Amino acid sequence: MALDRRAFTQQAEWCRALGSELTARVLEALMACLDDSTATGRLVCDWPGEAGPMKDVVPLRLTGALHAMAASGQASELAAVYPPNDLPDTAALERAVGDAVARCDKQILDFLKYAPQTNEVARAAVLVAGLAVVAQETGLPLSVNEIGASGGLNLNLDRFGYQLGGVTLGDANSAVQLAPTWTGGAPHQMPEIVARSGCDLNPIDVTNSDQALRLQSYVWPDQADRLARVKAAIAIAQAHPPQLVSMDAAAWVGQLNRLPPPKNQYRVLMHSIAWQYMPDDVQHRIKLSMEGAGARGDQLAWVAFELNAKGQAELTVRIWPEGKKRVLARANPHVQWVEWLG
Numbered sequence: 001m002a003l004d005r006r007a008f009t010q011q012a013e014w015c016r017a018l019g020s021e022l023t024a025r026v027l028e029a030l031m032a033c034l035d036d037s038t039a040t041g042r043l044v045c046d047w048p049g050e051a052g053p054m055k056d057v058v059p060l061r062l063t064g065a066l067h068a069m070a071a072s073g074q075a076s077e078l079a080a081v082y083p084p085n086d087l088p089d090t091a092a093l094e095r096a097v098g099d100a101v102a103r104c105d106k107q108i109l110d111f112l113k114y115a116p117q118t119n120e121v122a123r124a125a126v127l128v129a130g131l132a133v134v135a136q137e138t139g140l141p142l143s144v145n146e147i148g149a150s151g152g153l154n155l156n157l158d159r160f161g162y163q164l165g166g167v168t169l170g171d172a173n174s175a176v177q178l179a180p181t182w183t184g185g186a187p188h189q190m191p192e193i194v195a196r197s198g199c200d201l202n203p204i205d206v207t208n209s210d211q212a213l214r215l216q217s218y219v220w221p222d223q224a225d226r227l228a229r230v231k232a233a234i235a236i237a238q239a240h241p242p243q244l245v246s247m248d249a250a251a252w253v254g255q256l257n258r259l260p261p262p263k264n265q266y267r268v269l270m271h272s273i274a275w276q277y278m279p280d281d282v283q284h285r286i287k288l289s290m291e292g293a294g295a296r297g298d299q300l301a302w303v304a305f306e307l308n309a310k311g312q313a314e315l316t317v318r319i320w321p322e323g324k325k326r327v328l329a330r331a332n333p334h335v336q337w338v339e340w341l342g
Contacts, residue, residue: 003034003045007052011059015220018334022082022222025093026066027059033098040101040108054276054307057116060218065111066100068217074107075100082221111214114202115277117150118218121233122226122335123272123305124157125178126315129164130303130328131157132187133317133342134268138299141192143267145256147249147286148274149198151206151215152242153233158193159240160233165340175232180331184340194265196242199252203244206237226334249278250285257293257300266319267298272305273313273333294320305331317342 008031012024034041044051044058051058069075070082077096081088088096101108135142146155162169163179164186204211212234219226245252253269261267269290275283294300302318315329328342 003031004047004051004058005031008059011053011057014053018332019336020220020222022087023063023220025087025090026063026097029090029094029097030059030062030101032094033101038101038105040105040112043109043112054311057277058112060116061112061114062108063220064116064214064218065104065108066097067219067221068111068213069100069104069107070221071217072213075104083224087222116218117200117202117204117215118273119150119153119204119215119230119233120219120226120273120334121153121160121176121229122178122180124154124160124176125162125164125180125335126305126329126331126338127154127270127272127303128157128160128162128169128191129187129338129340129342130305130315130317131191131193131268131270132169132189133328134266134301134303134319135191136187136189137319138266138301140264140266140299141194142301143195143262143265144193144270145196145253145268146198146270147200147253148271148277149200149203149242149244151204151211151234151237152198152244153206153215153230153237154270154272155196155198155242156233156236156240158190159236164338175235176229178335180335181337182340183338184329185342186340187342195262198242198244199247199249200244201246201248203246205244206234207241248282250282250289253286254289257289257298261298261300265299266301268301268303270303273307275304275306290318291323294318294323297321307333 012027015024049056070078077099160176161174165182167186206212300320305315313333331338
């Protein structure tokens, strides 16, 4: 039994690069305290799969659990060292993390069952740009279908406001306003979305306060702007609940593509930083289904914001009948900046 320290150190490096020193320090504290004295330690040290950030993302399952314990008041020792409090010294943080793991062992085990569902709202800025390209090139309104939808927050992306470079799009009065640093051109017209639905193995019902807290907990606690944004998006989703189903992604995509093609609209498959969590056979079945439906002439498009083979996040689109994959943009995973290539 041995902790996969590389998974934790690599994730800590990514957290620091994305501006969360606290989450990086919590991961380092976890490495110091996880052992066979708790059920959490035993499970993590003997994790049956690949624990790292490109697969099972075990480190962020743990930080999400700890954030939820602090926010709910179940781990007062953590709440005392989490924002708005100042970042503590290493010894104090290790004590708080160790105490929380010991006292909230059962609750943390429940979090470990699920991959992180960040539902990063900032990704809507690149997704809406990809959908705008589909709408512009096809001249049709869109039926948007998202896999790995989590709580379905980004299915409401046409209810957000955007500043994409010099282009203003969307709802200027929305509580969610997105303005990443943007280089290059940008689409000039919002896509019209006439239908929307989502699929996730474990969809989150944001009308349930406990589930809404779980969704918020995956946002890093020292990033106040992201936390405010996800809370605003949850409020929008509570007012406009997305249609979500619990289902294998490949089975759901296959089911959609067996339906008669919708008239006077383009069906779009959409996903963001979800592909890496799907098993190889699920990815293969989705590709076969999409390419088969496109080959028979369905009005079909595929918009994805995912990590490429080099670990860089990029926005891609495929629009049938041509079906050629194009890279429209590059961005960092939290979409603080976007380089538009489309």
